Amino acid sequence: MIGGRDRSLLARLAQELARDPQVRVLRTVGNEQAPSLVVVEMTTAHAQALKRRLGPQVVIEPDNPLTPLGSGPQSQSTENGDPMAEKEKGENGKSRARSAKSKPQPNAQPVDSESVKKRQPAEGIEARLQRYMLAAKSPMQLMGAGMAEQPVSPAALHQMLQEDSRVQVVRRLQPARATLFSTAVAVPEIVVAEMDVEYARMLRQQLPQVQIERDRLLTLAKSTPTIDTVHAEPLLTPLGLQTTISFLVQDAAATPLRDATIHVMGTAGRFQAVTGNDGRAQVTLFGDTPQSVQSVLVMPAHGHWNWRMDRPALSPTRDNVVTLRKLSDTFTGFPAQQMFGWGQRAMRLDQLSPTFRGAGVKIAVIDSGADIQHPDLRNQVAAGKDLVDRKPNGWTVDAIRHGSHCSGIITAEDNGQGIFGFATEAEMHICKIFPGGYESDLIEALDYCIDKQIDVVNLSMGMLGYNNLIADKINDARTLGVACIVAAGNTAGPVNFPGNMPTVLTVAAIGKVGTYPADSGHAAEALQPNGDGYFSARFTCLGPEIDVCAPGVAILSTVPGGYASWDGTSQAAPHVTGLAALVLAHREEFHNEYRSRDHRRVDRLFEVLKASCVPVELGDPNRTGRGMPDAIRVFEPVPSGMVPAPGGQADLEQLLKKLLESGLIPAGTVAPQHHLIPAQASPSATGPATTPAGEHPVSTGVQGALARLDREMYAAGLAGHGPDPLA
Numbered sequence: 001m002i003g004g005r006d007r008s009l010l011a012r013l014a015q016e017l018a019r020d021p022q023v024r025v026l027r028t029v030g031n032e033q034a035p036s037l038v039v040v041e042m043t044t045a046h047a048q049a050l051k052r053r054l055g056p057q058v059v060i061e062p063d064n065p066l067t068p069l070g071s072g073p074q075s076q077s078t079e080n081g082d083p084m085a086e087k088e089k090g091e092n093g094k095s096r097a098r099s100a101k102s103k104p105q106p107n108a109q110p111v112d113s114e115s116v117k118k119r120q121p122a123e124g125i126e127a128r129l130q131r132y133m134l135a136a137k138s139p140m141q142l143m144g145a146g147m148a149e150q151p152v153s154p155a156a157l158h159q160m161l162q163e164d165s166r167v168q169v170v171r172r173l174q175p176a177r178a179t180l181f182s183t184a185v186a187v188p189e190i191v192v193a194e195m196d197v198e199y200a201r202m203l204r205q206q207l208p209q210v211q212i213e214r215d216r217l218l219t220l221a222k223s224t225p226t227i228d229t230v231h232a233e234p235l236l237t238p239l240g241l242q243t244t245i246s247f248l249v250q251d252a253a254a255t256p257l258r259d260a261t262i263h264v265m266g267t268a269g270r271f272q273a274v275t276g277n278d279g280r281a282q283v284t285l286f287g288d289t290p291q292s293v294q295s296v297l298v299m300p301a302h303g304h305w306n307w308r309m310d311r312p313a314l315s316p317t318r319d320n321v322v323t324l325r326k327l328s329d330t331f332t333g334f335p336a337q338q339m340f341g342w343g344q345r346a347m348r349l350d351q352l353s354p355t356f357r358g359a360g361v362k363i364a365v366i367d368s369g370a371d372i373q374h375p376d377l378r379n380q381v382a383a384g385k386d387l388v389d390r391k392p393n394g395w396t397v398d399a400i401r402h403g404s405h406c407s408g409i410i411t412a413e414d415n416g417q418g419i420f421g422f423a424t425e426a427e428m429h430i431c432k433i434f435p436g437g438y439e440s441d442l443i444e445a446l447d448y449c450i451d452k453q454i455d456v457v458n459l460s461m462g463m464l465g466y467n468n469l470i471a472d473k474i475n476d477a478r479t480l481g482v483a484c485i486v487a488a489g490n491t492a493g494p495v496n497f498p499g500n501m502p503t504v505l506t507v508a509a510i511g512k513v514g515t516y517p518a519d520s521g522h523a524a525e526a527l528q529p530n531g532d533g534y535f536s537a538r539f540t541c542l543g544p545e546i547d548v549c550a551p552g553v554a555i556l557s558t559v560p561g562g563y564a565s566w567d568g569t570s571q572a573a574p575h576v577t578g579l580a581a582l583v584l585a586h587r588e589e590f591h592n593e594y595r596s597r598d599h600r601r602v603d604r605l606f607e608v609l610k611a612s613c614v615p616v617e618l619g620d621p622n623r624t625g626r627g628m629p630d631a632i633r634v635f636e637p638v639p640s641g642m643v644p645a646p647g648g649q650a651d652l653e654q655l656l657k658k659l660l661e662s663g664l665i666p667a668g669t670v671a672p673q674h675h676l677i678p679a680q681a682s683p684s685a686t687g688p689a690t691t692p693a694g695e696h697p698v699s700t701g702v703q704g705a706l707a708r709l710d711r712e713m714y715a716a717g718l719a720g721h722g723p724d725p726l727a
Contacts, residue, residue: 172191190443358411
């Protein structure tokens with residue numbers, strides 16, 4: 001089967017193959033002038049050659065016969081069932097080890113280890129290649145850095161990497177079409193490639209004209225159980241100690257609950273298992289005993305509250321029974337009776353006019369997909385893109401349920417059941433990058449948002465390392481009117497990237513006493529509450545980068561199969577994203593003065609959201625920012641320029657002065673510059689700011705100085721991130 005996005009190319013290819021004596025064309029699927037698929041017969045060698053010649057322009061897959069589930073073992077022509085690929089191929093056709101993103105064979109049968117040994121010779125374990133993003137620096141960037149080297153064209157860079165035997169080219173990322181007409185494009189074409197770290201370091205030294213960044217796996221900003229060392233027992237456990245504990249998870253009627261995840265936190269680590277149809281699961285502890293277990297957390301798939309117990313008395317000889325409460329025991333009539341979540345009520349969404357529904361605004365959730373079969377999401381999602389498995393409708397499959405939960409908070413349908421979303425009539429888009437997505441996939445998702453003219457992007461994710469290419473892409477998006485609202489992160493430390501960027505709106509998580517059962521895991525996330533019952537979540541990241549806070553503990557929303565109550569800054573950010581959509585749709589100035597898609601529109605949106613905040617006094621503004629946005633106050637008058645725009649010239653010059661005075665930057669490191677940051681229009685200006693094409697708003701000299709400060713802070717244990725592994 002030969003397919004691809006370019007149907008005119010497929011039509012020409014079908015004609016070419018029809019003339020090839022080594023190929024038999026069986027049929028074309030779809031319009032003959034623009035087919036969606038060409039089905040042919042040819043030898044494996046011919047197919048491999050065709051695949052190498054055409055590269056990523058087309059997809060060539062074996063057209064295997066279908067077999068019903070439960071049938072006998074299938075004969076396989078190769079060890080992985082794909083006669084065309086003994087090993088996964090890079091774009092340049094060179095073999096490389098199959099990655100974790102390799103597709104499993106749908107009808108594969110279990111194989112015993114002895115038969116595997118017969119088919120596969122034993123091999124030593126080698127280190128994986130690292131994935132990188134490479135982009136040619138623009139002439140303006142080279143000039144700003146004082147480099148005399150000639151710039152490299154994107155095409156020449158790609159060809160050079162293709163021909164390099166030590167590099168495996170994975171793919172090319174073209175800039176969004178909308179940025180081709182922009183005056184402030186910071187991110188050019190990117191080549192994603194794999195190589196060992198030493199070779200990447202050498203390339204960086206030999207090619208200063210090329211920007212090289214690690215392409216790391218992405219992580220969610222969802223709260224996960226952690227080991228509380230305060231509870232550690234002073235027990236000595238022998239090496240190799242192994243204990244199995246059985247659990248039975250059920251509801252109050254003794255009905256077994258399947259797909260519940262059991263987390264056991266011990267002194268040696270965290271162990272987990274998932275219940276089967278009978279509600280049972282066995283957790284094997286390594287290096288821990290039942291007496292050294294600190295806590296047990298049970299997370300149901302849906303429909304029930306989670307449950308946690310510290311210092312549980314566990315038996316290794318019988319089932320340890322956990323009984324979960326139904327959500328409907330707390331919320332009368334739910335889900336048949338529709339309800340506002342406590343977070344929406346805290347932000348006064350329930351007091352807003354029901355005519356405010358966000359019509360005309362486009363929202364994108366860059367996450368793990370969304371279950372569009374869910375009753376509250378069935379009619380709410382307009383389109384999407386799968387950037388992990390690259391399947392046409394792969395974004396509608398949400399295996400880890402995270403994207404569905406975020407989407408429900410933003411846009412759950414007003415259909416008389418389940419929950420209310422903030423912006424029920426907004427146009428919703430889904431970009432799937434979890435699980436298994438890379439940072440380059442995030443860049444491609446942001447390009448999707450630019451191309452589709454998305455107004456607000458929800459980013460419920462966090463990374464510990466800074467990535468300049470992602471930062472530049474987010475700045476590109478802002479320049480073109482795309483606002484990014486970002487979760488602060490759940491590591492209880494400094495704000496994660498990209499939440500630590502000044503051009504996004506960063507959201508921390510708060511909770512409220514009385515919104516969850518006392519024996520739930522939510523209770524463990526509560527720090528000292530204030531007089532109104534609000535508290536900062538134990539897991540939330542904090543720092544001066546926090547712009548606002550929002551409800552992020554015991555948040556009820558949609559998941560495949562029903563509803564679930566979760567914690568995380570991942571849940572806090574969608575509250576603000578949904579409210580931002582209402583502001584853009586129903587605040588008059590965004591249809592007049594701030595109608596143009598530029599950075600002024602984004603900055604004004606953030607200004608209005610911050611100005612609407614009700615202060616949440618918890619003793620530390622680094623945990624709450626300006627406070628919690630309010631759905632009523634957000635439509636009140638807000639003077640222009642009330643909130644300073646990020647990245648001001650004077651602030652940066654003052655910072656550099658302090659760095660020089662403190663000795664963190666040697667004298668002469670940063671050359672005097674009259675315009676470290678290009679002048680930007682004030683919020684009341686009439687047009688977008690202009691930045692030379694390809695030039696980052698901050699000069700290379702300033703970036704280097706700030707990077708050194710970041711490393712100094714990291715070394716001192718204050719904040720910041722570790723050094724660049726290629727530096």
